[in-house]
Amino acid sequence: TPKKPPRKTGESSFLANARLYGHGITASYGEMCYHDNSLVSASLEALIQHLVPTVDYYPDRSYVFTFLLSSRLFLHPYELMTRVCHLCVEQQRSGDGIQNHVAPKLVQLLTEWTETFPYDFRDERMMRCLKDMTHHVARGDEYSWRAMQQMTQRLIKRLSALGQYEEAVAALNTVAMERPASLKSKQASGQRSDVLSVCDDPFVLAQQLTHIELDRLSFIGPEEFIQTFAMKDPLENHKGFFRKRKTSNLEAYVSWFNRLSYLVATEICMPVKKKHRARIIEFFIDVAQECFNIGNFNSLMAIITGMNMSPVARLKKTWSKVNTDKFEILEHQMDPSSNFSNYRTALRGATQRSETAHSSQEKIVIPFFSLLIKDIYFLNEGCASRLPNGHINFEKLWELAKQVSEFLVWRQVICPFDRDRRILQYLVTTPIFSEDELHLASYESEGPENNMEKDSRRSLSCSSLLSNVNI
Ligand SMILES: *[C@@H]1O[C@H](CO)[C@@H](O)[C@H](O)[C@H]1NC(C)=O
Numbered sequence: 001t002p003k004k005p006p007r008k009t010g011e012s013s014f015l016a017n018a019r020l021y022g023h024g025i026t027a028s029y030g031e032m033c034y035h036d037n038s039l040v041s042a043s044l045e046a047l048i049q050h051l052v053p054t055v056d057y058y059p060d061r062s063y064v065f066t067f068l069l070s071s072r073l074f075l076h077p078y079e080l081m082t083r084v085c086h087l088c089v090e091q092q093r094s095g096d097g098i099q100n101h102v103a104p105k106l107v108q109l110l111t112e113w114t115e116t117f118p119y120d121f122r123d124e125r126m127m128r129c130l131k132d133m134t135h136h137v138a139r140g141d142e143y144s145w146r147a148m149q150q151m152t153q154r155l156i157k158r159l160s161a162l163g164q165y166e167e168a169v170a171a172l173n174t175v176a177m178e179r180p181a182s183l184k185s186k187q188a189s190g191q192r193s194d195v196l197s198v199c200d201d202p203f204v205l206a207q208q209l210t211h212i213e214l215d216r217l218s219f220i221g222p223e224e225f226i227q228t229f230a231m232k233d234p235l236e237n238h239k240g241f242f243r244k245r246k247t248s249n250l251e252a253y254v255s256w257f258n259r260l261s262y263l264v265a266t267e268i269c270m271p272v273k274k275k276h277r278a279r280i281i282e283f284f285i286d287v288a289q290e291c292f293n294i295g296n297f298n299s300l301m302a303i304i305t306g307m308n309m310s311p312v313a314r315l316k317k318t319w320s321k322v323n324t325d326k327f328e329i330l331e332h333q334m335d336p337s338s339n340f341s342n343y344r345t346a347l348r349g350a351t352q353r354s355e356t357a358h359s360s361q362e363k364i365v366i367p368f369f370s371l372l373i374k375d376i377y378f379l380n381e382g383c384a385s386r387l388p389n390g391h392i393n394f395e396k397l398w399e400l401a402k403q404v405s406e407f408l409v410w411r412q413v414i415c416p417f418d419r420d421r422r423i424l425q426y427l428v429t430t431p432i433f434s435e436d437e438l439h440l441a442s443y444e445s446e447g448p449e450n451n452m453e454k455d456s457r458r459s460l461s462c463s464s465l466l467s468n469v470n471i
Contacts, residue, residue: 053105206290207417264306278321311442
């Protein structure tokens with residue numbers, strides 16, 4: 001029998017393993033596989049090694065981002081940090097006299113990590129690791145030591161801002177949950193001010209919505225997109241970490257969308273007079289139009305969703321008083337058919353405007369967020385993370401990183417509009433109806449039209465009576 005050729009590793013194997021693949025060249029360097037000079041797959045070990053700088057090597061920035069982002073599908077960030085630091089320290093030991101050349105590169109890597117994924121360092125062990133590395137670097141390189149100190153201070157600032165934000169959101173949610181009795185029934189709801197009494201200029205309201213969107217977006221960590229899937233991967237053995245659900249800012253943002261939809265529906269269902277309800281519908285159509293013009297697709301979609309909720313949609317007499325031409329155009333823009341193709345075209349338009357923007361207002365792109373999450377989710381589900389040989393499918397990781405990095409650009413925009421505290425406060429805290437309450441309010445506005453609606457109202461009134469007497 002013919003002898004197997006010896007297994008070749010390292011760059012010398014380039015010719016041995018290179019083969020034509022389509023029109024491009026596929027090549028393997030030991031544990032790493034390239035196609036047309038782009039990394040397509042590799043073992044986890046090789047990927048970790050590839051992240052570690054040496055005297056004459058620093059990983060490509062896009063690689064650093066991609067691997068830091070998605071390595072958490074395979075191992076805990078702390079585990080990665082430990083291994084990277086260990087490899088660095090080993091290198092310094094073996095290459096005496098040249099350690100000063102590696103230290104600045106290690107500082108650069110850790111800077112990229114702490115600035116792009118600061119939330120990884122809410123784990124005390126990560127912080128301890130950072131401290132250890134500071135001590136390590138300090139031996140013989142004062143410049144790098146100082147850089148480490150500054151980096152740590154910036155990180156602590158970021159994390160404390162995050163803590164404050166989380167507390168503020170929790171406090172606002174508590175206020176919004178305190179449901180005054182006035183809201184429990186529509187007759188008594190006259191005491192609650194309505195949106196028009198707080199702001200009757202659609203452009204100003206759209207600006208304030210954009211503030212809320214950008215505020216909340218700015219606190220979402222890029223890794224939250226990936227951690228939503230990592231948590232439910234049964235193959236991984238670090239479930240404890242992910243079960244803590246480190247995706248709270250992403251969830252807070254999704255709840256904001258729901259709140260806005262319910263707020264719109266509440267405002268429309270609450271007024272006793274048909275004319276007043278119609279005026280509020282028209283107002284929100286104008287707000288939606290302004291959101292579209294600004295590039296705030298998330299608020300736009302939340303408003304359309306609120307208008308399409310059945311307690312609102314069924315108010316036929318009210319809708320008959322409204323000119324719906326503008327609304328139909330907006331709905332067409334956000335039409336889900338053909339995989340949201342109209343919306344995707346509009347989003348591309350906004351993205352191009354943003355890239356060539358002269359003012360910060362033109363820079364604004366706020367995607368319809370649930371769809372972005374869905375796209376990333378299906379990208380992850382539709383494609384294996386590992387190849388049959390156990391290698392990590394890096395093509396998939398590039399694709400994930402591409403989608404998430406686009407989001408990072410959008411997240412950076414500073415909102416150029418003036419803040420109006422009273423309107424902002426109203427939007428995030430004013431009480432809103434629950435789904436059942438919306439239905440009841442809607443039936444009070446326009447009575448049930450058929451037996452199904454009559455039954456529905458009867459059972460809703462019954463359960464609301466029961467809940468009011470606290471059984
Ligand atoms: C919808 O379009 C997005 C973006 O082009 C794509 O990533 C996704 O796979 C598409 N989904 C379906 C179900 O076709």
